[in-house]
Amino acid sequence: MTFSSRAAVAVVALTVIGLMSSLGQVAHADRVSNEALNELVDGFEFGMTRVQVMAKIRRDVKARYEKRIFATSDVYQQDKLRREQEQEIDRIESSFIEFDGTVSGWDVSVIDDQFVQKVGESMMVYWESGLNDVKQRRFFFFQDDRMYKMVLTLDVSILDKSKRTFDRFRPVLEQRYGSAREHPSGLVWVVDDYIMFALDKLLHYDTICLVVADRGMSRKVLALRAKREKKVERKNPIIESMIGDGEVDIDKGADTIDRILDKK
Secondary structure: OOOOOOHHHHHHHOOHHHHHHOOOOOOOOOOOOHHHHHHHHOOOOOOOOHHHHHHHHHHHHHHHHHHHHHOOOOHHHHHHHHHHHHHHHHHHHHOOEEOOOOOOHHHOOOOOOOOOOOOOEEEEEEEOOOOOOOOEEEEEEEEOOEEEEEEEEEEOOOOOHHHOOHHHHHHHHHHHHOOOEEEOOEEEEEEOOEEEEEEEEHHHHOEEEEEEEEHHHHHHHHHHHHHHHHHHOOOOHHHHHHHOOOOOOHHHOOOHHHHHHOOO
């Protein structure tokens, strides 16, 4: 599958309002459509290094600011926008963190279940702008400096509280991405070499997380996590269901994702 860069469409489609307004526009399918997945991934490629991811982000940010700079003839305003552009790029670069065992604010956060300490994972976060103040973040997760997963947080606080239920969003998500399988934390889709989750984070964060990952790279990461979980004797029910009482052999292709998905 080739992921094309469709930034303008993706930004609109991934807001809560955009998802809700798309209801009825996309037919149900058994698999995630290439178009919908392209919009979600937005031109990033799994296996990119942090430097490569940051280079694309820098291009996207500059392109967004250039439109605003060229739209005004006020020199002072142009300089102000250029400073804001550099500050935004610096903020994204400085968000990079290695999960090396040092406790941070991310250990209790909307993405605290997306990483494990001391297994070579790292992360960078990009606040996607131009969304009428909608809080949407894109998290990039790396294993040994190769991106294997992205997490997008969709803020639903703009909706009435009575409408902030995962059951309300499920048909909207399935209409856009295809029929899903149930997962302990939400929904899951599998397409070719990729896996996608919609995670219910509404209770504590007024957020739905969309996770898309490379299946092969994720197998290796989850195998490393499983070994770590057993070593520190943490009782994560998902990890426990993956490894049982045995050991995980990374070299023999611990098919952790497939084992979860294929359970009847």
